[in-house]
Amino acid sequence: MPPLSREVCAFVGEQLLLGWVRQARPALSPHLETAWLTDNSRYLGTDLQLLxxxxxxxxxxxxxxxxxxIARLLAQSIGQEWTRKKIxxxxxxxxxxxxxxxxYHDRPRILPQRYVLPGMQDTGGTVSSLYRQIGGLLLLDLQDLDAGAVDHSIGDRYARxxxxxxxxxxxxALDRQQVPLGYVLWQRxxxxxxxxxxxxxxxxxRLPDMLASLGNHCPQVAMELRHTKPTASSRGIRQ
Structure with missing residues (x-):
């Protein structure tokens, strides 16, 4: 295997290991992720400048x-896009x-465009925290343009x-940096x-990450969502 491809395999393997550690050995996760980020600063710093x-x-x-x-960026993209069978x-x-x-040869960029929302740091106030959470939900409505929620009155959506x-x-759902991944809403x-x-x-x-977070806090809802085939318009089910 040529060197570049071999390094892609190595970095994809690191990502798979980090994902397993987060679930199975959470106490080790901060240490390994710190090492991974330290490596990033070298690969995408000094090494990138040399290239x-x-x-x-x-x-x-x-x-x-x-x-x-190059291998680091390819591995990141592969981890987001490829199935485990293809990997x-x-x-x-x-x-x-x-x-x-x-x-990847004819693509303008290796990594896909991603919508990134600001982190939701705890301000210590119940009311301000509530406003930030509702704001995060509304921003996710605007990001997910296929959902159709942006066609509704923002006042009605806010109240809902x-x-x-x-x-x-x-x-x-928030990631480790408190950045919103997405949300799930249900009625019974x-x-x-x-x-x-x-x-x-x-x-x-990042749907798998959101489902994993949902499964930790609301396992029944996560199971229902995993067995649901969302429509193009609502990304959910209506019965």
């Missing part, structure tokens, strides 16, 4: 570190690995989300059956 200089000025010698920044095939591909990466928060029938009838279920996500690639 840029070599491309602009030329070089009489080959530096293996040139592989790292496994890439690990087994040997000298054919570059052919599996050819989809506030009522759901008071009823405990909405879950806002008098018999406890779910009659409405919808979700919004800031970035489709």
């Amino acid at each position: 840029r200089t070599a491309l602009e000025c030329g070089s009489d010698t080959y530096d293996y570190a040139w592989n790292y920044p 496994a095939a890439f690990f087994k591909s040997g000298e054919k690995a570059p052919a599996l990466l050819k989809a 989300l506030l009522q759901s928060m008071q009823d405990g029938s909405v879950f806002l 009838n008098g018999e406890g059956e779910t009659v409405h279920l919808e979700h919004r996500i800031a970035c489709r690639q």
Whole structure:
């Protein structure tokens, strides 16, 4: 396997390890993630500058570190886009690995565009925290343009989300940096059956992260959502 592809495999393996540690060995997670971020500062700092200089000025010698920044970005994109089956095939591909990466050759950027919302740091006030959470929900409505919620009156939507928060029938998922991943909203009838279920996500690639967070806090809702095929308009179910 050529060096660049081999490093992509190594970095994808690191991401898979970090994902497993977060679930199975959470006490180790901060230490490994700190090491991973430290490596990032080198791969996308010094090593990237060396590669840029070599491309602009030329070089009489080959530096293996040139592989790292490109491989790091490719691994990040692969982790977001590829299925586990495709990743496994890439690990087994040997000298054919570059052919599996050819989809990136004509792309203007390696990493896909992602909607990033500001982090929701705890301000210590119940009222201000409530406003920030509702604001995060509304921003997610605006980000998920396929959902159709932006066509509703913002006042009506605000009142609906506030009522759901008071009823405990909405879950806002945040990542480790307190950035909103998405939210899930549901309604149940008098018999406890779910009659409405919808979700919004800031970035489709982060849906597994949102489902994992939902599963930790609202396992029943997470199970129902996993077995739901969302429509293009509502991204949820209506019965």
